[in-house]
Amino acid sequence: MPIDNRESKIENPLALLRQLEWRVRHAVENVLSGEYRSAFRGRGMEFDQVVKYEFGDDVRDIDWNVTARLGEPYRKKFVEEREVTLLLVFEDSPSLHFGSGAQSKREALLELAGLVMLLGAVNRDRVGFAHCSPRGNLFREPVRGRGQILHSAATLLARPAPAPTDAAPEMPWRFLARAAPKHSVLIWLGDFPSRSVPDGWPVLQRRYQTMGFRVDDPWDRALPAGESFAAYDPTAGRLVTLEGNAAERAAHATWQRERDAAWHALFPDALSRLVVSTEQNRLDALVRFFHARMVRH
Secondary structure: OOEOOOOOOOOOHHHHHHHHHHHHHHHHHHHHOOHHHHHHHOOOOEEEEEEEOOOOOOHHHEOHHHHHHHOOOEEEEEEOOOOOEEEEEEEOOHHHHOOOOOOOHHHHHHHHHHHHHHHHHHOOOEEEEEEEEOOEEEEEEEEOOHHHHHHHHHHHHOOOOOOOOOOOOOOOHHHHOOOOOOOOEEEEEEOOOOOOOOOOHHHHHHHOEEEEEEEEOHHHHOOOOOOOEEEEEOOOOEEEEEOOOHHHHHHHHHHHHHHHHHHHHHOOOHHHEEEEEOOOOHHHHHHHHHHHHHHHO
């Protein structure tokens, strides 16, 4: 997919985060309620012990074998983490520069990352990030508290973008497997080109609750009808002009199928992956995503 050869950055990230914060608080208090936390945790992380059933306990947790043996109802008790730990992994690839409209995919994806970090701050969770770039990686360990998370999010949003001619970043899978406690929520944000599943990814899937967030430009989904346009092709290292003919549209459709197949291979569960358009309200998309996960749980 060709990419736009323009600078992609967020001016004054702290100001942007403060503008987004009131929207996040409103969503948590009036829309999400307990859905955000339920979307991550479900009904419990690990089995702890069998205890006597008391009025009001969830009947689904009754251990019928123990109940039959002892002659009175007993239930299974599960231990939940007292707090959610969020680790955002931002794969900052040159293809995120692309943008056919007012906003590039990188700008939209950074805003989505900021919203997730603010949700964690409002819900008093621990939030950290790993920024993976062709020009070096940056890690901020998960922290709690509005001020610390806001500063961490501003640091992520202010990270310099890779050059359009840079190679894709090398993902530090071994480091990421030790970057957060077991059962943390790892959210991988990126452009997700067509590629095989990385060797280190299954290890992270076993250790964490893994999710993938992607932002698509409208032209990712369909080339504009009857238009020709010039864009920078990093593979060829030059500007190319696309005429929108049948051959180009067939090549685009093949690219799209292969990209989505790779995306689904990384995140087989439909409720572990979120795709948002650059023209779409990112907070609304997050609310619908968390609501769908809560309903399933």
